[in-house]
Amino acid sequence: MEHNENKFLVGVYDDEDVVLSAVTNVRNNGVRIYEVYTPFPIHGLDEVLGYKRSGLPRVAFFFGLTGTTLALTMMIWMMGYDWPMIVGGKDFVAFPDFIPVTFELTVLLASLGMVGTFLIISSLWPGKKPLLFDSRCTDDKFIMAVDLGKNKLSADEITSILKNSGAVEVNTKIVEE
Amino acid sequence: MSHVVSPVREPLVLGGKTYADVTEDICRQVEAKPTKLWNIAFLISLVLLGIGMYSAYRTWWYGIGEWGLNKTVGWAWDITNFVWWVGIGHAGTLISAILLLFRQKWRTAINRAAEAMTIFAVLCAGTFILLHVGRVWLAYWCLPLPNTYGSLWVNFNSPLVWDVFAISTYLTVSLVFWYIGLIPDLATIRDRAKTKTARIAYGILSFGWDGAAKTWQRYEAVSLILAGLSTPLVLSVHTIVSMDFATSVIPGWHTTIFPPYFVAGAIFSGFAMVLTLMLITREVFDLKEYITIQHMDVMNKIIIITGSIVGVAYITEFFIAWYSGVQYEQYAFLNRMSGPYWWAYWSMMTCNVISPQLLWIKKIRQSVVATFILSIVVNIGMWFERFVIIVTSLHRDYLPSSWAMFYPTLVDIGDYILTFGLFFTLFFLFAKFLPVVNMAEIKAILKTSSDIQLEAHKPTVKAASHSEAQTRPAYNKDAE
Numbered sequence: 201m202e203h204n205e206n207k208f209l210v211g212v213y214d215d216e217d218v219v220l221s222a223v224t225n226v227r228n229n230g231v232r233i234y235e236v237y238t239p240f241p242i243h244g245l246d247e248v249l250g251y252k253r254s255g256l257p258r259v260a261f262f263f264g265l266t267g268t269t270l271a272l273t274m275m276i277w278m279m280g281y282d283w284p285m286i287v288g289g290k291d292f293v294a295f296p297d298f299i300p301v302t303f304e305l306t307v308l309l310a311s312l313g314m315v316g317t318f319l320i321i322s323s324l325w326p327g328k329k330p331l332l333f334d335s336r337c338t339d340d341k342f343i344m345a346v347d348l349g350k351n352k353l354s355a356d357e358i359t360s361i362l363k364n365s366g367a368v369e370v371n372t373k374i375v376e377e
Numbered sequence: 378m379s380h381v382v383s384p385v386r387e388p389l390v391l392g393g394k395t396y397a398d399v400t401e402d403i404c405r406q407v408e409a410k411p412t413k414l415w416n417i418a419f420l421i422s423l424v425l426l427g428i429g430m431y432s433a434y435r436t437w438w439y440g441i442g443e444w445g446l447n448k449t450v451g452w453a454w455d456i457t458n459f460v461w462w463v464g465i466g467h468a469g470t471l472i473s474a475i476l477l478l479f480r481q482k483w484r485t486a487i488n489r490a491a492e493a494m495t496i497f498a499v500l501c502a503g504t505f506i507l508l509h510v511g512r513v514w515l516a517y518w519c520l521p522l523p524n525t526y527g528s529l530w531v532n533f534n535s536p537l538v539w540d541v542f543a544i545s546t547y548l549t550v551s552l553v554f555w556y557i558g559l560i561p562d563l564a565t566i567r568d569r570a571k572t573k574t575a576r577i578a579y580g581i582l583s584f585g586w587d588g589a590a591k592t593w594q595r596y597e598a599v600s601l602i603l604a605g606l607s608t609p610l611v612l613s614v615h616t617i618v619s620m621d622f623a624t625s626v627i628p629g630w631h632t633t634i635f636p637p638y639f640v641a642g643a644i645f646s647g648f649a650m651v652l653t654l655m656l657i658t659r660e661v662f663d664l665k666e667y668i669t670i671q672h673m674d675v676m677n678k679i680i681i682i683t684g685s686i687v688g689v690a691y692i693t694e695f696f697i698a699w700y701s702g703v704q705y706e707q708y709a710f711l712n713r714m715s716g717p718y719w720w721a722y723w724s725m726m727t728c729n730v731i732s733p734q735l736l737w738i739k740k741i742r743q744s745v746v747a748t749f750i751l752s753i754v755v756n757i758g759m760w761f762e763r764f765v766i767i768v769t770s771l772h773r774d775y776l777p778s779s780w781a782m783f784y785p786t787l788v789d790i791g792d793y794i795l796t797f798g799l800f801f802t803l804f805f806l807f808a809k810f811l812p813v814v815n816m817a818e819i820k821a822i823l824k825t826s827s828d829i830q831l832e833a834h835k836p837t838v839k840a841a842s843h844s845e846a847q848t849r850p851a852y853n854k855d856a857e
Contacts, residue, residue, distance in 0.1 A: 235591065237588040237590070238590065239561075239565070240561070241596065241821060242821075245593070246594040249591075251591055254594055256599055278528075278533070279530065283529055285529075287532055287535075298533060300542070300543065300613065301538070301539055303613055304546040305542065305546070307546055307607075307609070308549060310606055311554075312553065315553050315557060315599060315603070318596070318599045319584070322596075323585070324560070324585055324592075326581050327585075328584060330583075330585040331587060332587055335569075336568075337587070338565040338568045338586070338587075339396070339397060339569065340396030340397040340820075
């Protein structure tokens, strides 16, 4: 998102249920919300903000499928073709014996692939400097940021909408890019 | 949206806490200077680690001949300790994954520490794998790597190879799961840090977390999928460990009951270890309002269930040994009970089957001292269980001329001390520098499960019973 003026209005709420109803309220008043920052996940917040469901479960599935394929291909090739050997009178490709390793590699790749994707798409990495509109958002306050450059309404109008929706404070913050 | 919780449910957080109180209470010990008690405890762990390192040096320099093994008993304390530590680790994943899927909200206060314990316990188990291979610099031979002989690969029919994959996957996934859960809390510490070092250190560790609604949405998806993946994973790990024994043809090992029996035993010992650690932690860090008597009570109930499953498994093994009509199998079990290792067998029976039954009494279940003692007794019992399974099945083999006893050497004991040193050093570091309770999750249940909130919505006539079935939330947005 571009910021024409890089100027944000920051509504501070102190209750999870208030911020949840405030989001609907503020959006119905024609204000575009930049993002809401909370100290813990609030169920239903993504829905009222109009966010689509996360595609991460699908990512996990495909990484898992890769793990399954990789494990089976590796074992069938190694034990069945590259160096076949009789162990305990079993078949070269003794499929039931391959299930544990297949399962473990499926889980390993699904987890690592999904978590890696999550970190990349959410741009989280060691040492990244966070954009904090209010540092209390990781403690006990719920922060609603509104980008003035993206809204047609004036700062005063938005301030009163935020106040009416239950914000205990409304601050202005200039974000330097 | 806060969840509707039945008013008859016991409060999970006491003391009328606000969100800010939660942050303050949990961050206090992270920000304060280490206490004298912590310093002493940490120093003792370091000394244990030091003694253990010397012992590990002896093991690797002179080889595993330093142990009390002989040609009849070729596996003893190494594998006993390995299985013991892996088993202990299972409780953390059970609490963080399985209880998450079952929406057991009481897990929030203890899951962080339990998961940390899992990781440290699995590292200790891994230490025994590295110790028992003897030539540790060749440990990579158990990986499927090409070699100079035209690539003779590892044998994928062997449970020992499955174990390599199971333990390393388990360690990796547990570590990732734990760390993802830590990130929001590390950000909380970063944003209130007063010193520059803390700001930089927690700044790097917290990955630039800002608590955006979109990130939380993805975070929730990731947690749920990781829980879903970890649940079968944790069951598979001890199943595969049990197959190390069950797929062999040693009487006393070659039984199909092993996988469920080992998994139940693992959860049993793990919960005991979580209780031991949590009872100390809540005392030392003054977290009695978060880790309540109620928590102890539920965990004790899980201990009774799993302890009883283990008891039934012991009896079933005996029955099957008799019913099979195989005289070697029958002898192995009679020898366990009445042979030269009768004391180990009866210690196991007393500690695992008899003493946990005391927890049927509510007073004992809710007594901190009694629970603490019983939790240690359980882990002694579970150590003996592995010792009994491993050593008594081996020490009298098919040829009476090869019968032998196992006597541990100082190096055997030293290697065991090594893992205690490692475990407690890591645990104390964790308890000092990282939040021991998951703040974000506690805050998320605060509005529905704290005592003031529940008090406000209490009906005038209190329901007489507190059974679990009745306390299911009427409507749970979570459960979708």
